[in-house]
Amino acid sequence: MEGALQRQSEERDSGIMTTQPSADEVSHLAVDIGGSLIKLVYSSIDPNDGLDDKGKKSSEEFSRVPNDNNDYPVLCGRLHFAKFETSKINDCLEFISSKQLHRRGRWHHEASGQDKDIIKATGGGAYRFADLFKEKLGVSLDKVDEMDCLVSGVNFLLNAVHPEAFTYIDGREEYVQIDHNDLYPYLLVNIGSGVSMIKVDGDGKFERVSGTSIGGGTFWGLGRLLTKCKSFDELLEMSHNGNNRVIDMLVGDIYGGMDYTKIGLTSTAIASSFGKAVSENKELGDYSPEDISRSLLRMISNNVGQISYLNALRFGLKRIFFGGFFIRGHAYTMDTISVAVHFWSKGEAKAMFLKHEGFLGALGAFMSYETHGLDGKITA
Numbered sequence: 001m002e003g004a005l006q007r008q009s010e011e012r013d014s015g016i017m018t019t020q021p022s023a024d025e026v027s028h029l030a031v032d033i034g035g036s037l038i039k040l041v042y043s044s045i046d047p048n049d050g051l052d053d054k055g056k057k058s059s060e061e062f063s064r065v066p067n068d069n070n071d072y073p074v075l076c077g078r079l080h081f082a083k084f085e086t087s088k089i090n091d092c093l094e095f096i097s098s099k100q101l102h103r104r105g106r107w108h109h110e111a112s113g114q115d116k117d118i119i120k121a122t123g124g125g126a127y128r129f130a131d132l133f134k135e136k137l138g139v140s141l142d143k144v145d146e147m148d149c150l151v152s153g154v155n156f157l158l159n160a161v162h163p164e165a166f167t168y169i170d171g172r173e174e175y176v177q178i179d180h181n182d183l184y185p186y187l188l189v190n191i192g193s194g195v196s197m198i199k200v201d202g203d204g205k206f207e208r209v210s211g212t213s214i215g216g217g218t219f220w221g222l223g224r225l226l227t228k229c230k231s232f233d234e235l236l237e238m239s240h241n242g243n244n245r246v247i248d249m250l251v252g253d254i255y256g257g258m259d260y261t262k263i264g265l266t267s268t269a270i271a272s273s274f275g276k277a278v279s280e281n282k283e284l285g286d287y288s289p290e291d292i293s294r295s296l297l298r299m300i301s302n303n304v305g306q307i308s309y310l311n312a313l314r315f316g317l318k319r320i321f322f323g324g325f326f327i328r329g330h331a332y333t334m335d336t337i338s339v340a341v342h343f344w345s346k347g348e349a350k351a352m353f354l355k356h357e358g359f360l361g362a363l364g365a366f367m368s369y370e371t372h373g374l375d376g377k378i379t380a
């Protein structure tokens, strides 16, 4: 599959994809309504669909073929992904309505009328916005647990999609060959608005072992307040050009430019995030938004990396998969998390990232059509 899905999904911030299946071809829609973003996953059956005007793939094909009875399992055809800001839920509803994604097409003529008006939904918004979906689209949300969805989403990706997981070391993405016989246990760290850490022992076998409220929402919320930037992408973009050393207090700042070798800290290690702002007689406006964004991104990525490692250590886990839209395939974020995991584990644990990072929950909800057998099979 060409490029990272992250890049494809960025093109879809407006919710507009290059090609759309017709309503007749849409088979299933699932939504994950989080604290910051709504994620949609829907499938279409037409094999020609999903190609943009340049003939490139704009969505992902999952090649489950009809079974012996000539039935199509839910997860067949082409999957489409879209996302919206949760604060713009009306745009999302408009998108679903204009594409008739909630009206399953000709493949579902045999599904009962009641089943047709139900869509699988996960995330807190499945509760918060249930009435709105009913009012605006006339559909009921069949709620699926968020943690269940994250785990089934990631297990599906790790087992069925290659390449999916990759490491990010010294500025290089390297895809990881997953050994299906040696996948479990692992730690899944989902960095959404907040952060959940889940020890996964198998299909449907997991425990949420920890979490932190210092996550993607913190980066975006604090960043917006401190830099006055207008979008998450702008904030992330600014971090590219920033220098965290302007604001962060380094070990060298405290130790007169020296390393603190005895406890393994180099002079360039951050001793205190944002710590320099205390000792300098400067106001917020004296710092560049780029430097602020860089320090903030580094602080949060480092913190998540460190807590993740500590939880991996707690349970003797060597592999940590990071998901959630905070990552956004962003080089500096992945680098900071990788370095934190490497540093704290002394190279024992490995940070891995996922191409479909932000769609784990939505994919899990999508797959629950199959698991829960809402209408299970589609007769061709």
Ligand SMILES: Nc1ncnc2c1ncn2[C@@H]1O[C@H](COP(=O)(O)OP(=O)(O)O)[C@@H](O)[C@H]1O
Binding pocket: 013, 033, 034, 035, 036, 037, 038, 085, 123, 191, 192, 193, 194, 215, 216, 217, 218, 219, 220, 232, 233, 323, 324, 325, 326, 327, 328, 358
């Ligand atoms: N376009 C965007 N708008 C807002 N936040 C974004 C955007 N893209 C990435 N993010 C980041 O992703 C986080 C949300 O990640 P996500 O996995 O969707 O979590 P949630 O389910 O809580 O919405 C935000 O808190 C922010 O850090």
Ligand SMILES: CC(C)(COP(=O)(O)O)[C@@H](O)C(=O)NCCC(=O)O
Binding pocket: 033, 034, 035, 036, 123, 124, 146, 191, 192, 193, 194, 195, 196, 210, 211, 212, 213
């Ligand atoms: C409550 C949540 C599961 C909601 O998921 P999200 O919308 O952030 O993806 C998540 O924000 C979280 O795990 N927060 C951390 C709470 C804590 O453990 O302190």
